[in-house]
Amino acid sequence: MTVPPLSLIHVSTTSFPVTRTFYGQTFNILALMHLSDYSNVAHKYVWCNNRPVDNPMYAEQAEQLSKEIIKKQVAGILEYDAAAKEGYPSEKFLAFLKSEIDQGLFPVIYHHYPIGVGSLFIKGVHEWAESNGLRDRLLIVPYFNTLASFHSREALGQSCGNLHGSYDFAIMVSEAVNSEYSQLLCNYNLHTVLNGINMKLYAPLFHNSLAQSLLKSIGLNKNVEKIVCFVGRLSPEKGASHLLETLSYFNKNNKENKDVGFIIATSHILDTSYTPNIFQGFLRLKNLIGDDRLKFLVDVSKYTFADGSVHKEYASLLQMIAGCSIEQLPHFYEEKYNMSGIRGAFSNELLLNWPVQPLSHIALQPSQSEAFGLAIVEALASGAYVLTNDAGGIKELFSSSELGHIFNPKDPTLVSKYVEEIKTIKYENGKKNNGENNKEAKEKAMKEYLELREKFDERRMSDKVYELTMNHAKDRLNRQINRPPADGKQKSLLTLS
Numbered sequence: 001m002t003v004p005p006l007s008l009i010h011v012s013t014t015s016f017p018v019t020r021t022f023y024g025q026t027f028n029i030l031a032l033m034h035l036s037d038y039s040n041v042a043h044k045y046v047w048c049n050n051r052p053v054d055n056p057m058y059a060e061q062a063e064q065l066s067k068e069i070i071k072k073q074v075a076g077i078l079e080y081d082a083a084a085k086e087g088y089p090s091e092k093f094l095a096f097l098k099s100e101i102d103q104g105l106f107p108v109i110y111h112h113y114p115i116g117v118g119s120l121f122i123k124g125v126h127e128w129a130e131s132n133g134l135r136d137r138l139l140i141v142p143y144f145n146t147l148a149s150f151h152s153r154e155a156l157g158q159s160c161g162n163l164h165g166s167y168d169f170a171i172m173v174s175e176a177v178n179s180e181y182s183q184l185l186c187n188y189n190l191h192t193v194l195n196g197i198n199m200k201l202y203a204p205l206f207h208n209s210l211a212q213s214l215l216k217s218i219g220l221n222k223n224v225e226k227i228v229c230f231v232g233r234l235s236p237e238k239g240a241s242h243l244l245e246t247l248s249y250f251n252k253n254n255k256e257n258k259d260v261g262f263i264i265a266t267s268h269i270l271d272t273s274y275t276p277n278i279f280q281g282f283l284r285l286k287n288l289i290g291d292d293r294l295k296f297l298v299d300v301s302k303y304t305f306a307d308g309s310v311h312k313e314y315a316s317l318l319q320m321i322a323g324c325s326i327e328q329l330p331h332f333y334e335e336k337y338n339m340s341g342i343r344g345a346f347s348n349e350l351l352l353n354w355p356v357q358p359l360s361h362i363a364l365q366p367s368q369s370e371a372f373g374l375a376i377v378e379a380l381a382s383g384a385y386v387l388t389n390d391a392g393g394i395k396e397l398f399s400s401s402e403l404g405h406i407f408n409p410k411d412p413t414l415v416s417k418y419v420e421e422i423k424t425i426k427y428e429n430g431k432k433n434n435g436e437n438n439k440e441a442k443e444k445a446m447k448e449y450l451e452l453r454e455k456f457d458e459r460r461m462s463d464k465v466y467e468l469t470m471n472h473a474k475d476r477l478n479r480q481i482n483r484p485p486a487d488g489k490q491k492s493l494l495t496l497s
Contacts, residue, residue: 087117174393224261239366402445
């Protein structure tokens with residue numbers, strides 16, 4: 001049977017596309033916009049099923065930004081009442097689904113946070129479709145961006161119970177995620193689709209004119225020869241404490257390491273209610289800050305076009321989130337939280353129109369828990385040497401020691417090993433030089449580098465999702481899918497560490 005034109009519906013539990021903190025589910029919605037390139041994709045929607053209480057965004061401005069991002073018409077976006085209060089789909093959302101089906105379209109619902117209220121939403125759509133004889137006219141696809149071990153056992157038990165028998169197939173962002181959920185979901189139609197990035201933005205820059213211009217905008221000391229970056233949330237699971245410990249060493253031993261500088265790109269700068277507690281520790285790094293060898297800026301890489309231009313509506317939306325203009329943020333922190341010296345820690349331009357990884361020689365990403373590791377892939381593609389941990393799906397990203405080093409996150413000497421790597425890695429003309437002339441190892445590393453650029457391209461990611469969607473749509477239309485029995489038993493949660 002021929003599959004009717006698809007109506008793709010991305011459901012998110014956070015506001016799209018701008019949030020205080022950047023999460024994987026937001027990224028997936030952006031990356032999967034390439035699905036619009038297929039001829040049988042008729043409509044595309046983004047629904048938010050959880051009204052952001054403290055996010056003063058306006059639907060009209062957000063919709064305009066979304067059009068800038070994907071350069072295509074978005075049929076609907078930021079419909080805050082997509083879900084009722086309990087998490088179940090609202091009458092408005094179900095009426096919308098019925099309307100799409102009545103128009104001869106085939107809805108595909110990708111839910112980007114299926115744990116918690118997301119599982120109730122999925123269950124509700126399934127039950128509604130079953131009771132109205134429409135279950136073979138749509139697909140329900142939970143998209144897992146977090147490790148099962150990231151959630152409480154109670155939440156997992158309830159959520160997987162809701163999901164059981166309700167979805168058509170599930171997408172996992174790594175084999176590590178797939179492995180953790182396989183028992184919980186009875187290994188039913190679980191597919192791994194590795195995340196992808198915009199490769200046009202991620203390639204080594206180093207000493208070209210663009211790099212020099214960007215570094216001038218950041219204000220990093222001109223004598224810095226080795227740039228170390230961190231990209232991500234300053235949270236425990238991302239290893240914020242280990243990052244601070246590592247920087248503390250270089251702050252204490254300042255005179256011996258004048259060639260090392262640090263750039264931290266994080267969305268947490270915008271969260272003026274959360275960030276002050278984090279910054280207190282970093283503000284003690286007075287030697288690094290005083291020498292302009294530590295700079296913070298906003299991570300805007302996910303909202304940057306391939307030509308390096310930032311979406312025009314982005315700054316105004318960020319301003320609403322932060323509660324003041326971006327330029328006034330240093331003054332805001334100084335006045336409200338009495339954080340003297342914070343100006344020196346901020347980049348000259350907080351909104352840089354390019355990712356920082358292509359400017360960096362080393363990427364320090366000390367994650368303690370990672371479903372995939374988006375910032376790590378960005379760093380690898382940019383040619384930065386990655387220092388990270390064996391957490392979650394990270395081992396699936398690379399293997400060559402020429403590209404990076406994966407440590408044991410429970411090693412008590414972990415920080416000292418980060419420090420030693422940063423100190424000993426040498427660069428000449430922007431290229432890593434470890435003093436060895438192992439031609440075979442370098443050729444192997446180059447081969448892996450080129451392969452990962454292809455493997456983690458966002459278009460490959462979209463192609464895989466599209467292929468899975470079409471195959472399951474055909475099966476659903478032909479009623480060939482055998483869903484697990486309604487009384488199927490879940491596996492024990494005791495196997496989770």
